[in-house]
Amino acid sequence: MGLHGVDAGARDGHGEPPPDEDAGGPDDASRRASGEPAASVAPSAAPRQAVGTRLDAWWAHLLRTPRRRALWMWGGPIAVTLLAAVLRFWNLGHPQAVVFDETYYVKDAWTLLANGYESAWPEGANEDFARGDTEVFSDDPAYVVHPPLGKWMIGLGMALFGADSAFWWRASTALAGTVAVFVMAMVGRRLFRSTLVAVIAGFLLAIDGNAIVMSRVALLDNWVMLFCLIGFWFVLLDRAATESRLRERIAALRADGGDPHWGPVIWARPWVVAAGVAFGAATAVKWSGLYFIAAFGLYLVLVDAMARRRAGLGFWVEGTLLKQAPATFLLLVPVAGLVYLASWTGWLVTDGGYYRGWAGEPGNAATGFWSWVPHSLQSLWHYHQAAYGYHVGVASPHPWQANPLTWPIAWRPTNMYFASTTDGSGGCGQAECWSSIMGIPNPIIWWAATLAAVYLVYRFAHYREWTSGAILVGIAAGYLPWLIYLNRTVFQFYTIAYEPYLLLALAAVIGLVLGRPDDPRWRRQQGIGTVAVFLGVALAVSLFFLPLWTAMPVTPDFRQLHFWLPGWG
Template sequence: MLATRRWVRWAGPLAVVVLAACVRLWNLGSPHTLVFDETYYVKDAWTLFRNGYESAWPDKPNPLFEAGQTNIFLSDPSFVVHPPLGKWMIALGMAALGAENSWGWRVSTALVGVLAVVLIMVIARKLFGSALLATIAGFLMAIDGHAIVMSRVALLDNSVMFFALLGFGAVLLDRDWHASRLAAWLAARRASGDDPGWGPTLWWRPWLLAAGLAFGLCSSVKWSGFYFLAGFAVYVVVVDALARRRAGVPFWMSAAILKQAPATFLLMVPIAAATFLASWTGWFVTGNGFYRGWANEPGAAWTGPLAWVPHTLQSFWHYQVAIYNYHVGVSTPHPYQANPLTWLLMIRPTSMYYRGTELGQGGCGFNSCSEAITSIGNPIIWWAATAALLYLAYRLARYREWQVGLILMGIAAGYLPWLLYLHRTVFQFYTIAFEPYLLLGLTVVIGVILGRWVPARPVTTIDTAPDADVDADTDFDADADLDAVADWTVSGLRLSGTRVVVIFLVVATIVSAFFYPLWTGILTPFAFWQLHIWLPSWR
């Protein structure tokens, strides 16, 4: 019986991973066309691999590149506005399968998407203590259209999502590490009759080092990764302050800000900065990258107190300033730009690729046909997750559940900074960076409906007991999924909740099957494409 239980608990996650791999890898090389921003990242990745820096191309290179003439790039550098790591990852697939192979363009991004499904299940298992909820979280990500599309096009944002989620998982693991060592230190101090004072400075926190590394990797793909680093660094300090408060440390706030916060900074930020710099190795070791010799130009080098800084670092800093100015100032109108205020409602998804054909052309057997790749999330999943976000805000205010707070921190770090840039050109597909946390939030609601989440008591007093559990304000059911299924057949409330969840998951699966052709560029009748325009702004 025990072996059967273990097999069942492994069968669900394995099936989800297989499903995620199939929908992301099937027919990945189609279309054999550089879609949307692949026109930048694929060609930049190839020149980065060949030259060590992103190089310029002759006019109108895409048709030649797609035809297999991939080595027509120039030796001149190209001005690029994103760090190199994501392009190095794309280049690995091209190096393995050939730059002329459209599978090679996209396979690295697709594999990252599959690994993200695995990672969200591992995180959900730790976060919720339930194999069932972990499987549901992975399933939602496996079948959501936005996650599928962003895994099937060679853009950078899927890698941003993955490394940010990796850092999120490290912060999650650090909670237990921090709690156990803080409790042990305070117990030893009180056993000896000493005043705990401000409490300890915890220097050895390997999961914080891992988080700094992960967020550094995230920032080495796109600068927006620094928002995750900053957000979760603040989160870790707040967690430390609240833990000291619950444990009865007299100067808990001062200790968290003045004692532990500097240590947290040194654990997370230097490794992230070093990782970011390391991602630019190709630029540093070659001599022809963009702005590589800027400081050597007459009158360009710094003077005064900073004149001692090596010219290479001066040139690098100048390049980063130019990138920053580009990011904050870009406002070129685009037909698929989307105001961040509308992202959660999925008002303007990004069309990555569209080709219309007439009867008899390209296999079209109707008066007109369409091939489309549009980053429309599964509407049932996406809008349910947005509604769940409001419920999570309520639960955090009422019950102070740390799991809910951690999920909301992930959404805040990935979404709120974009509200500062309402004037610039941005796109709906940026939301992939925080989509995992939306799905984890939806999983919380599913857990409540299934009875897998017992509401925590509201925190009305400060628990100052010496041995107070730092997570005493949260109460989860134990991981007994098979027993829970049996309970649902007895409890009318849980049975109805189970039906609601099953119906939701079945409907979401049907909707994903319905939209799948529009996520993968499958040739369909034009009328079929029109059936998917649920909002006029989706055209």
């Protein structure tokens, strides 16, 4: 599975084990780290122990040709992606109503398409918009506190097919959630070197309630999740490529008679540039993307340091901090900044946006050293100062707000929509029917993933597994900064930004439980059985909660059965 020490050396020269597409369990290096004997090492006097199962033999026979293995490597991720598409696009236009914070982002997206900046709407515009009267906005600017990119992305479906149907104002967000499942599988294969465990990781994201709900309402957070996950994928791709390139450069220097104590600077890192684009896009949706830039920027520095240490460089710390780290910064952060600034193009090239003419008013423009900055950028900077003041100070009580300390157990998921009928027309088979969109994560998956993340902290501390460390960086970037704002009004659905890393933690533990085909038969059978039961129960729970995730009409009593914690009702 590729769980081994980040600085303990590697068998293929770049910190990752060779691919193991069929096994789905830990490799021998992991076994040695955890105290388990490798399957190929046994006392010579001991009788030969039966290994593997009939299922393993059948699977190996099924994938006996390169073409079949390639079909599985791509077919498995595509299959869970198609499952995600069904769960996200089915009946997406229901309800034909502006749901929760769609009141901001959908209407903002529509006015961005029309005016290039977010514009004001009259009172009661939600009902008009849902009925198809979408042209009641004015040219006056609206004060918004999030960057524009997420709203531009929401507007894609409406730009192509109009805003008359809720399906089209949610379609691009549903597509983002679907694509995220495929990216999740690609990340899982890069981390675990097992298509099976990667597909399980994608399956968990495909069927989880938080991920489904956030793909079926046109909010911003799903885009933060997708862009950050893509950025993480690019960071992992860079990790392998750069260490290989570093070793080649060091070998070439030594072959020429040099003594590279500090090591060379590696500038050819296209995946770092690509990660900068992805993390910059996330920040251009919500500023919380900045935490991912900082976390994975630091991760790249640490990975570079360990690579130089493994390469035998004498001054690996100095070489990292004084040579490679500045280069990595220039490849990552300015690129992210340019992407972020580009997201404001609509605001910059028009003159009607909020605060757009601020610097042109008497007494506002900068003097002295900063007077050369164009008024448009000075106005944009003032806008950011005002928005930052809002973000740090917002504390309006909300009935569905959730303290970040409770997010790991999902104590207070967000109820985004509720409707009821009492005349028998609701479609649930009784006179009174209720419909809800509640961001309740699948509790079996969510609680198991939380425990798995805690376990990965132990494994990283004890065994220094690079995979555990990489996953924990994603969790930390998405969760820990919110602990600074315990008095701020925040919601459980913000967890979608780091949910993929939680599920990767769960997939990592599932891979350990599965074991390998060369494990003793009893252990392998128990592992496969345990994982099969867990995944079966998780799927059943998702089917049970699906009505509350998709606004299907149900009876009040049936709805009440889903409130497993007091905070859910």
